[in-house]
Amino acid sequence: MDVLGNYKSVIAARSTDKDILKKAQDGGIITTLFAYALEEGIIDGAIVAGPGNEPWKPEPMVVSTKAELLAAAGTRYTISPNMSLIKEATRSYGLDRVGIVGTPCQIQATRKAQLYPIGMRDVDDKIALALGIFCMENLSYQALEAIVEDHCNQKMESVRKMDIGKGKFTVYTERGAVSQMPLKLIHKYVQPGCNVCLDYVANLADISSGSVGSPDGWSTVFVRSTKGNAVWDGAMKAGYFETKPMDQVKPGLDIVKKLATEKITKNQKNVDARKTAGLKADGTPKGLRNPYVSP
């Protein structure tokens, strides 16, 4: 499979909803798609990264209204274990059609839960829309705190927006201050599990989206599955998005492909290095566990 996965179309897009754009990280794609899917009854509810009990700490949440969606809009650069609610959404919440948004690894987990539903009773056919977000790597909450408070010298609760782009991690505060640090310095804080990840643009999602490749305020959108295609077509017809062809925007698809190749090449090396990480008594290498080979 190509580093960008299978997709039916790729476009630059932006929500037409002003309320969503105000709260959105970039083009408001995920929030708008869920708003459309809720409106049309394609989903009964969605599992999203809602507000948590500490500043900038997301909490997985099942939402079913646009107001709740808006409260969850925007990127939090830390872990929101959205898969923890996947069975709960179909049981305690009684949803027949569930939407879920996740990082590439979470979408992988979603597909594994559908193909190998070991402990996921009655979940497989209830996942109506799986939206993926581009992801280079993720940080624990404590790592994010270290970056914002130690490196950028801002209080977590005073931050209005965090953003990654152009090689920098940027923090915008409520009072207008802007603090930046080079992305390079962040790598030591990245959670180890991300170093073996072989997916950048959520290859297994119905639709995946992220800022890379499109101009500020816009997002790059990959429409992948049959299901995703139907939802995207519907949303377009209903006027939820304005779009531009990918070959007419800067910096364009090449940068997405470049970053995807970089991530996958680097991490494939990490996966391979695990094979020879140790040493056996007979002098041959001893390997660590490889999830892509066997449990």
Added chain:
Amino acid sequence: MKPAVRPEVKPESKPEASRPQAKPAVKPSDVIEREKVEVVQKEEKPVAEKITIGELHLSGCTGCLVTLADNYEGLFKLLDNYADLVYALTLVDVRHVPEMDVCLVEGSCCLNDKISVEELKQARAKSKVLVAYGGCAAYGNITRFCRGGQWNQPGQEAFVPISEVVDVDLYLPSCPPCPQAVRNVAVMAYLLLKGNDEQKKLATAYLTPLMQLAQRGNEACGCDLMYDVINQGLCMGCGTCAGTCPVRAITMEYGRPNVNRDLCIKCGACYAQCPRSWFNFDVMNNYEGIMDAIKGAMQ
């Protein structure tokens, strides 16, 4: 319910003369004879290409067996098109373990019960594929906590996962297992045994990790998430383990699972469901096609 034993002579091949003639019944046996033949004729054709599946019930709670039935109309579809259920507690009127393609074993094996051990060995000898069906058969599950002294068999205290007694081909953990998981495995087993080359390849790729799981060992616990995922530097905090745990023993704390080990029943669901226990791209990348195929097979 299907008859467990197929008739040796196909009714179609019977000479015309030996068939019951359509004439007014003069005695009760005329009527009975004709009805019998009609029933057999109806059953004969779809049986031909099916695989045979049985369920051996050892020390389990019958939840696994109920799970099979929890496929509802899907179970009928499975039994109509793909598999004959040739052995199962209450569902099939067969007393002794028969020959079968796939044997699902529910429950752990009580070493103090000679019949359990004997039947398990028979199941191994008489089946092509032996599946540890559910947490007890695979890992012991709650029977791992058994210390004997319970009414009405106080002498029974030694319960082991079935792989302590026989070789096991495939694991299907969790407590109870998921109806859709056993459905998928049944369809894949059918493709493996009866399909064309391409279908065999797909079924092999699909079943491989579940076979590897059987080779991995018979001890499971929420601790596996620590030992084999977090300690190995592989956890990325997706929350699947917390979502799958049947007893809600796992919560996510700051992006990592926290297992309440007093609640954990050792069913093996969390580790098997974790995308970092195994993730086979050859199967997963084709998720849409496989899910459509299974859906199509069940319609």
